[in-house]
Amino acid sequence: MISVFEALTIIDQNTSQLDAVIVPLMQSVGMAIAEDIVAPISLPPFRQSAMDGYAFRHGFGEEFQVVGESKAGDNVEFSLKENEVIRIFTGSRVPNAADTVIMQEHVERSGDQVKILKMPKIGTNVRPVGEQIQQGDVVLRKGTIINAAVIGFLAGLGIADVLVIRKPKISILVTGNELQEPGTLLEPGAVYESNRSMLKAALLAENVDLVFDSHVKDDRESTFEVIREGLQADVLLISGGISVGDYDFVKEALEKNEVEEKFYKVNQKPGKPLWFGKKEETLVFALPGNPASSLTCFLIYALAAIRKMNGSSKIEINLKKGKLKGEYTNVFEKSLFLQCRESGGVLEIYPKQASSMLVSFTMSNAFLFVPNDVKDIHDGDEVMYIPFNL
Ligand SMILES: Nc1nc2c(c(=O)[nH]1)N[C@H]1C(S)=C(S)[C@@H](COP(=O)(O)OP(=O)(O)OC[C@H]3O[C@@H](n4cnc5c(N)ncnc54)[C@H](O)[C@@H]3O)O[C@H]1N2
Numbered sequence: 001m002i003s004v005f006e007a008l009t010i011i012d013q014n015t016s017q018l019d020a021v022i023v024p025l026m027q028s029v030g031m032a033i034a035e036d037i038v039a040p041i042s043l044p045p046f047r048q049s050a051m052d053g054y055a056f057r058h059g060f061g062e063e064f065q066v067v068g069e070s071k072a073g074d075n076v077e078f079s080l081k082e083n084e085v086i087r088i089f090t091g092s093r094v095p096n097a098a099d100t101v102i103m104q105e106h107v108e109r110s111g112d113q114v115k116i117l118k119m120p121k122i123g124t125n126v127r128p129v130g131e132q133i134q135q136g137d138v139v140l141r142k143g144t145i146i147n148a149a150v151i152g153f154l155a156g157l158g159i160a161d162v163l164v165i166r167k168p169k170i171s172i173l174v175t176g177n178e179l180q181e182p183g184t185l186l187e188p189g190a191v192y193e194s195n196r197s198m199l200k201a202a203l204l205a206e207n208v209d210l211v212f213d214s215h216v217k218d219d220r221e222s223t224f225e226v227i228r229e230g231l232q233a234d235v236l237l238i239s240g241g242i243s244v245g246d247y248d249f250v251k252e253a254l255e256k257n258e259v260e261e262k263f264y265k266v267n268q269k270p271g272k273p274l275w276f277g278k279k280e281e282t283l284v285f286a287l288p289g290n291p292a293s294s295l296t297c298f299l300i301y302a303l304a305a306i307r308k309m310n311g312s313s314k315i316e317i318n319l320k321k322g323k324l325k326g327e328y329t330n331v332f333e334k335s336l337f338l339q340c341r342e343s344g345g346v347l348e349i350y351p352k353q354a355s356s357m358l359v360s361f362t363m364s365n366a367f368l369f370v371p372n373d374v375k376d377i378h379d380g381d382e383v384m385y386i387p388f389n390l
C-alpha cells in the first residue's frame with residue numbers, strides 16, 4: 001500500500017494544466033489568466049480632474065475669471081491666460097494649459113469671478129496620464145484568478161475578451177443498489193444517497209463544468225456502460241463499489257474501459273480503498289463509498305488535481321502547524337485525517353470519526369493529520385493540520 005505522499009506525487013505527475021481558451025470577460029470569473037496581460041492603454045488615458053472645481057495656472061494670484069467649462073467626456077482645449085480658470089468636474093479632462101485644480105469648496109464665486117480662499121500646491125487634483133498604469137506595462141500575471149476586482153480592472157483597460165485556462169469538465173457517478181433519493185420514504189435496507197449531492201455541492205465553489213452525473217446499480221454491465229459515458233470529461237469522480245465485495249464492480253469496469261490504474265489503496269484512514277487512474281487525458285478517482293471517506297479523498301486528492309488543471313501549481317498538502325487540545329492515540333498504523341475544529345492554531349478532535357459518519361464533518365474546518373508512524377499525541381503537543389473550506 002502506498003503512502004499519502006506517494007499518492008499525491010503520482011496524481012501530480014499525471015495531472016496537467018488544461019489548454020487556454022479566449023472567453024468574453026463576463027464568462028471568465030473564477031478562471032485563471034493564461035498569459036501575462038499587457039496594458040493596451042494608460043490609466044488614466046488623459047490628464048484627469050480628481051475634483052469638481054476650477055482648473056488654472058498656478059502662481060499668478062488668487063482672483064480669476066471663468067472662461068469655459070470641461071465636463072466629463074469633453075475633449076476641449078483652452079489657451080488659458082494667467083487670470084483665467086475653467087470650470088471643471090471630477091473625471092473631466094484637464095486642459096493642457098492648466099496645471100492645478102482647486103475644489104469648489106475652497107473658492108468664492110460671484111458671477112464669472114472666482115476667488116481662491118485656500119491656495120493648493122501646484123499639480124493638486126490633476127491625475128497625470130498613466131498615474132495608475134502605463135500603456136505596455138504587464139498589469140496582471142499569468143495564473144491570476146479572475147475576481148470582481150480583476151474584471152473591473154480589465155474592463156477599465158477596455159479589454160472585452162481574455163485568454164484563460166479552460167474549466168475542467170467533471171463527471172460524477174455514484175454506485176449502489178441501496179441508494180435512495182432524499183425526499184422519499186426510506187425502504188427497509190436502503191440508505192439515502194448523499195455522496196452525489198455532497199460532491200456536487202463541493203464543486204459549486206470551484207471553477208468547473210459538471211457535464212455528467214448519474215447513479216448506477218451494482219450491476220457489471222451497467223457499471224461498464226455508465227463509466228464509458230462518464231469518461232467524456234476531464235475528471236470522472238466515482239463513489240462506491242471500489243472495495244472487494246462480490247458486488248463491487250467499479251475496478252473491473254474501469255479496467256474493461258481501458259482506464260490505466262495508477263494506484264489502488266492508500267495507507268490512510270478514512271479512504272483506504274481509493275483508486276486513481278487515467279485514460280488518455282481523463283483522470284479517474286474512484287472514491288470509497290463511505291461518505292466521510294468520499295469527502296476526505298475528494299478534498300485531499302481530487303480537488304487538488306482539479307485545481308491544478310485549472311492553473312494552480314503543484315499538488316501538495318497544505319500542512320500547517322498547531323497544538324492539540326486533548327489526547328489522541330493512533331491505533332491504526334495508518335495516516336489519519338481526523339475531522340477537527342481549528343481555532344487560533346489549537347486543534348480539537350471531534351469524537352465521531354468513522355468513515356460512515358458525516359456528523360463531525362459538519363462542524364469541522366480542518367483535518368488533523370496524524371502520520372502513520374505517530375502513535376500517542378498529548379495535550380499541547382505540536383501537530384499538523386490541513387484547513388478546509390466547505
Ligand atoms: N473485506 C473488506 N471489506 C472492506 C474493506 C476491505 O479492505 N476489506 N475496506 C473497507 C473500507 S476501508 C471502505 S472505505 C469501504 C469502501 O467500500 P466501497 O467503496 O466499495 O463502497 P460501498 O461498499 O459501495 O459503500 C460503502 C458504504 O457507503 C455507503 N454509500 C455508498 N455510496 C453512498 C452514497 N452515494 N451515499 C450515501 N452512502 C453511500 C454504502 O451504503 C455503504 O454503507 O469498504 C470497506 N469494506
Ligand code: MOO
Nearest residue numbers: 270271272293355
Ligand atoms: O478506509 Mo475506509 O474509508 O476507512 O472505511
